[in-house]
Amino acid sequence: MKPTNKLVAIIVVFLATTVFSYGQTRQLERANKKYDEYEYINATDIYLKVAESGYQSEELYTRLSNALYFNSRYREAAKWYKKLYDLSRGDVSSDILLRYSQSLKAIGRSRQAAKMYDAFLKESKVLNDDLASAKDYLAIIEENSNRYKIDSLSINSDNIDFGAHMRDSVLYFSSTRSKRKSVKRIDTWTNEPFLNIYTATYDIETKSYEEPIELKGVINTKYHESTPVLTKDGKTMYFTRSNNSKKYNEDKNAIAQLKIYRATKIEGRWTNIEDLAINGETFSNAHPVLSPKEDRLFYVSNMAGGYGQTDLYYVDILANGSLGKPMNLGHKVNTKGRESFPFITSDYELYFSSDGHFGLGGYDVFYLDYGTKEKQLVNVGKPINSPRDDYAFSIDNLSKKGFFSSNRGKSDDIYSLVETKPIKEILEQEIHGLVTDKQTNVPITNSIVTVNNQDNEVVSEVRTDEIGRFTVSVNRFKIHTLLAQKKDYNPESIVISKKNENTNVHIQLGKNIEKVEEGVDIAKLLNVVIYFDFDKSDIREDAKVELEKVFVALKQYPMIKLDLRAHTDSKGEAVYNQRLSERRALAAMQYLLSKGISKDRLTAKGFGEKELTNACKDGVVCSEQEHQQNRRTEFIIVE
The missing domain is CATH 3.30.1330.60 (OmpA-like domain)
Structure with a gap:
């Protein structure tokens, strides 16, 4: 009997093992299909069950970790990224290192996040010109913080609300809320109802918003619509919508992409919905915003040829309404991670969200003085940025008021903001100088002082006053050269280093022309x-x-x-x-x-x-x- 029992036991174990292995294989096949369709919620559940049962592979851990990361489940993502990192003995791609770092940062494990981010910098071979380590970034972020007052808007719901901007006392925003009890359609990516565009009128007297309503007309459909931007005359709207082209609807295996559409308002109604030429069937475009002159459209895309998962682009809007060639904003903005939600101020300052530049959590809001030659990138700091996702920043440069979105609460909500200290003050440093004669130490009046950047481009130019003094403003994160010149003198220059502590400089000029007379040396x-x-x-x-x-x-x-x-x-x-x-x-x-x-x-x-x-x-x-x-x-x- 013992041999028989032993044989039965072996058979049972063998069958159990076979069923277990077969079941895992089928589940992985299902999960991979879900992953490739971007339905991350479903894929995550399947991957999680397989991984928790003890199955190990780099491919499994990669897909599981990424699925969790893309759904902002950072604590779980960090756990499985660690398993992936340990299993591969640290031999992972720079993309994984970046996401692992951001996940750790989001759950407050700053020391480990900094270590992974430094590894990302090394692996990607793209070290920042100004800062070499996470410690430097954190110090700058802390210095930039506490320049805004923020408050949650009363119109927020229990669903997703984001992407607000004001136009003529009307707030436009995107939301998954719905009062239609019959609506059962759920987006498998977010496990939420589909987005629609809403408006809420602001009452100046009561300083409150009226009840939000869906945007009337043909803009909203049964799929996603979001992030609208209107021209100054209010007659044209650009907005994001799920691809509903005939080709997509006829292809059951097609992956739903996002597109940017344009609509015009005629006799108070939105009509003439136009699928823009920059769109495609194999990639997504989203979150449009107009330049101050409304001659350029900025947006986010995952089209081929970019730097990372999603990049920021712009396209020129020609006089006849047609569009030029999409142009990538380049490596100073785009990373191997995700850049999204661009916003351009009236002074050509670019705000956008990114998880590729070092920040405090998932998505952080960043600033770039886009209208200048030097284009310095800055993390806007706390309280705008947090350990969670912070995005869709907008601001009016005159009133210093604006909005941003964040999932720091129970769901994605809209927050108002008031800027209390200009962000340009973070970038600028005043240099006070004196120009004198090298031989006599006499101040030289009306000498020209030129500020040049590292590429030897002229940034600014001033003249010394009656006592030889001057003041210039420089980007304190960049190296500059101050060049002093005056007729009959040899030009002299001095270098102003990054984050220079000495704000007082003395430039001495030696004469290159002297009257030939007795006693001259x-x-x-x-x-x-x-x-x-x-x-x-x-x-x-x-x-x-x-x-x-x-x-x-x-x-x-x-x-x-x-x-x-x-x-x-x-x-x-x-x-x-x-x-x-x-x-x-x-x-x-x-x-x-x-x-x-x-x-x-x-x-x-x-x-x-x-x-x-x-x-x-x-x-x-x-x-x-x-x-x-x-x-x-x-x-x-x-x-």
Whole structure:
């Protein structure tokens, strides 16, 4: 009996194992199909059951983690990303590292998030020019925070509400709310009813919103409509809608894409719904916004050829209403992650949401001064950004009021905002400067000071006042060069480093033109500095270059005569210094004579330590730099 029982036991175990394996395979096939159809809610449940049963594979963990991540289930996503990371021993793509980092950040595990983000920077081989680690990013984000007052809107529902902007006291927004009890249609991606566009009129007297209503007309359908933007005259609307083309409806296996449509208002009704030429059947376009001149449409797309999962694009709107070629906003905006929900202010400032740039959670709101040459990216900080998804930011630059959306509460809600401190103050740093004559220290008035960026492009230009002072504003996250110029002077420049702590600069200009008269030292004019080896009077190779300046001046002005005067510091005995200076003066003169200068035009004298330019006499402690000021050779015009 024992053998029989053992055999039965083996058979039972074998059958159980076979059924288990077969069941997993079928479930994975179903899950993969759901995943490829973007129905992440269903796929997640299936993947989760398979994974929790003990089945392990990088493919399973990847799909499960991503499905959870795309549905903002960050705590669960972080758990399975860790299993994927451990199983693969850290050999994962930069995309996975990014999502893992963002998931960790969303649940408050900042230290681990920073580690994964640093790994992402290394793996992606795209290190930011300004900041090299997560620690730097977090410090900047903290510094940028607390510039807004926010409040949840009274019109929010228990469903999804997002993407608000105001036009003529009417708030336009998107929502999955519905008062129709018969509505049973559910989007399998969000497990919510389909989105529609709503409006809510704002009563200025009561400072409250009236009951929201669905946008009347033919805009809303049985599928998704969202994120409308209106032209200033209110006659044209661009909005997002699920693809409902004939080709899509006839193809049962087609994946639902999003498209941007255009509608016109005629006699108070929206009509002439137009499927724009930039749309396609194999990719999505969404969330349109107009430039201030309404000649350019910004939007998000996952079309082929981008940098990441979704990128920001723009397309020119031509005079006849047709559209130009879609243009990607480039790597300063787009990452390997998701960029979405663009907004352009009246001053051409770009706000958008991203999970590819380092932030506080899932989607964070970022700012880019799009209208400038330098285009600095900034995380807008708290309280706009949180550990959850924050997006659909908009603001009026005159009133400083606007809106944004977030799922920091029980669901996606709309929040009002008031900017209390301009974001440009974060970017700008004032540099206060002084321009003086290098020889006399006299302030130079009306000199031109140019601010150049790292590409040597002119950012701004000012002139010094009557006391030689100037003030310029620079982007404190960039390296700049300040170039001072004035007629009859050699231009001089200084470098302003990133996040420069010293806001006061002094630029000294040396003359490049001097009146030829007695007493003028052409060494100062020509910046002649002759160095000798210690205790030597031989002319070094570098000194020959300096003496060539003097030789050319003598050739150009054959009537002038020079007295060569060599000086030493106070180190050593005075008698020794005197003799050393005489030898050095004679050596310099001999060089010029060897070049063909007439002897009657030159004299040479040594002054030793008799004519110090500072207080560094015997017994006074001075720096090497101060002693060097006294070790000089002058070329004084005597006739």
